[in-house]
Amino acid sequence: MAINFHQLHIFYTVADKGSFSHAAAALHMTQPAVTMQVQSLEDYLGVKLFHRSTKKIELSEAGRALLPYARRCIELVRETEAAMSRFTTMIEGRMQLGASLTVGEYVLPRLLGPFNKEYPNISVSMKVMNTTQILEEILNHQLTFGLVEAQVNHPDVHTEPVLSDELKLIVPAGHPLAERDTAAFEDVLLYPFILREKGSGTRRVMEEELERCGFDTGRMRIVMELGSTGAVKSAVESGLGITILSQSSVKHEVALGLVKVLNIEEVAFRRSFYSIYLATTLLPISAVTFLTFLRERDLSQWL
Structure with a gap:
């Protein structure tokens, strides 16, 4: 009998979580089932992998030796699934994900159509x-996984960039700056700003890049802070101010001639969108296929 990958994955999760109960919750299993699978692996290997006590568990010397191999096996399975997902359109399943506001409202809707044409048997929620x-x-x-606008730093979560994006200066049609393609920061400061709320991914990227380039964001005359990109766009279209938003989010408004997109001299607001999921999770093949699609296709033809 060969070593069992399912048992290796369970062993790794117990070691990572530090308890059988937490590992059971992460794996959607009962605690007795997790304990039984670890015991079966110990019986097969002929060693004890954990020292158990009433208060905590600790890896044995053999467990510490096994841990990096288990991690590599999990990483190899993930890489294998990603590689194989390129070769078939017959993959079936339901893909459930969460998306932050800009990604979910303005980016993914343009990509899900092409993805569905290529993988018609994967349904999306x-x-x-x-x-x-x-x-x-x-x-x-x-949720199985999410696509978000800023890197997430959490010990239990795997974060990986999968999409690129760029913020631009957005002004209403007829605005004094609308005749230009580029504006100096000093010229931009002459006008009121309408921005996303503090803490939003868009606001954070804007402030960090301006400060990195030596510009004082405190000099910006902010007249409104709104909780959605749609609200910001509506306010700008109405002539209440200018803003800095993802270029992807105003594609429709630009086509209708409602707003103009400009660059700010010496500043490039480039950012990534990230996939996030539990580090101990093996994503379903439908999710692996979708993330591979985002990484490897030329998405500019749709965005």
């Missing part, structure tokens, strides 16, 4: 909410 809510639902096993 998407919840649009902020990054904090997505992270909470992933940690509570209510």
